[in-house]
Amino acid sequence: MALNALFRVDARTGLQYHRDAEWLMKANAVSGVVFLLLGGVLALLVSLTRWPAVHLLNAEWFYLVLTAHGLDMLAFWIIFFEIAVLYFCASTLLRCRLATPRMAWLGFALMLIGAVTTNVAIFQGESSVMFTSYVPMGARPPFYLGLILFAVGALIGCFVFLGTLVVARAEKTYEGSIPLVTFGALTAAIIAIFTIASGAIILIPTFLWSMGLIHYIDPLMYRTIWWAFGHSSQQINVAAHVAVWYAIAAIVFGAKPISEKVSRTAFLLYILFLQLASAHHLLSDPGLSSAWKIFNAGYFMYFAVMASMIHGLTVPGSIEVAQRGKGFTKGLYEWLRKAPWSNPVFSGMFISLIGFGFLGGISGVMMGTEQLNMIIHNTLYVPGHFHATVVIGTTLAFMSLTYFLIPSLFRREVAFPGLAKWQPYLFGLGMYAFVLVMMGAGTLGVPRRHWDIGFAGTAMPYEFPGAAYLMLGLVGISAVLAVIGGGIYIFVTVWSILLGKRVEAGGYSSARTPLQMAPVTPALEVHGGGAGAFAAPGTFTLALVFLVAFVLYYFINWKYLSQVWGLS
């Protein structure tokens, strides 16, 4: 059955690429990067407008560009790249032919047509409804149609991924269980299916409404179901980029999960509880009970937060164990000091991990608390938080993976290695600054999605404190830094793929080496059982620092809440 499938072996890594899967991964990854480029240009325009001293665009263009920025980044860039990651985790990691490549191409075509349709609709005007497109504000029908087509295409991609797992199992391409990284990708795919179904349930009626075929869509119902799509799509990202972290730890260090059971259970907790998070967006809404809000926003006992805290320990922990196994055993942190900080695959991944936890994670739990939400709802704090999760977490992790994929998948050397070395630092640290000042502005009450906090021309303007203007100025400056960092990524990537030096590659053949189980590493076996010292003491101390920051910040916000008006 698999006789016709052609594979090639990547000499450096031993990975085997199925030819059809290879082209699909390339097409999806490249499309993603094209939308990242577009979204990045729009990001610059948005932030230069919110920088009060520059205030670049007029109001109409600002809202238009902000709508396009949100969709191009959150939906199109990330999901295109995620489909490539899914195919990689199924076909390449399991050394299996990709199931139904033609269907996968159909999915890709639908996604591309959808993404272009929605962009055209936005840029034609009259569809500046933001990423959320809350009814009863309406966009033109092609806006919704494009999103629906894109979602259907992505759904096909998820099923191709699942199909490939089935094929791999049937054709016995691997021994034992699927690798942890593939398991993480499976988590992402399962969440994606739930997400896309929710999107269809709300966007299809909204599309019909925009054509006048349905007369009324309840705005609260829209918000509830839309967020089952909107927030869950960010949960796909979390599962996907955590899988990418594990993959990079394995690729760079040969790291192996400290315990398969713990890491897999943490992914399972994502599937069970992460979806509840859509309630985070409805905490200050009328008509939903506190019991409902607490149950859902609390992820039912915060099991999903616990899962992320576990990954936050086990990913660097697995690196520490691998490094200690190589002899970097001095003190608590020699393993980290001697890590390859000039390799962008590693540095980007580590900056992503720390930023996601400290900035995105802590702020996310704070704002996702029922009562605390009232002091940041719809302020600039919200985009501050999700740029930490989605840009520092997901986008930076995907960028790091790209530096691995350029030689392995695209068979080109990474061009301008000097630039590439600095790129994760410029982009990552620029984004660190960006999200911090955005959250700072949000705590001062600066609204999100707002063209002019000076309220020029209004009868009763509110005068924001000078600190808010300072913060917005810093938002602009740090955004420029991050955009330059993102620009370097695109420049290096595109140059490498088009003009980079070719990596000598073997030809294709139908021969395929079945995947064997990972070798048993003695270092880990010694530590198993819990008799001796901690396997990863350095990581544990870092985790404790995280915990202290988390606890302090969380209770500071309760203190802050206790000082506002009485509300009941």
Add this chain to the structure above:
Amino acid sequence: MSAILPPSNRIWWKHPLDKVELTWIAIAFVWSLVLFFMMPYWHVFGKQNLSNEAYRISAESYQKKTQDMVDKFTVRTETDQNIPVVHPPAGSDVYLIARLWAWWPILEFENGQSYRLHLSAMDYQHGFSLQPSNINLQVIPGYEMVITVTPNKTGTYSVVCNEYCGIGHHTMVSRLYVVDKK
């Protein structure tokens, strides 16, 4: 390369956990419980909670209720548009309309008194953002939210719209006064 390979132990779920993971899981679990129980705790002991009171309502009837209040309790008007400033009695029902692109009317509260504040939108979704207190609530057309507010500081506050509501969104700003008890 191992997280990208099948687990070395076929029955990986029987592999004993390391102490570092067990300890961290225990810590994370306890912290998660604290996070979870803070919310019900605050409902009992905290003074800043959202009510669960909300109604479905049409824009017309909400408009009418607001107009009745304005007719009864207006004390003066402000700006060129003669926006009424309403000083309702303590403890009463107070209505605020959100619409493209204004808040109506202007409210005047007494410090330390409680009011049943009603919020609803006439057209699109809006965001009630009280500055500089930074209290933020979602305002949804077709729904009337009722929340009891107790101002704790006198002064001139602003009500900013912080839910994007179209091209004039950034001009949707009004005032709210908190004065000393008479």
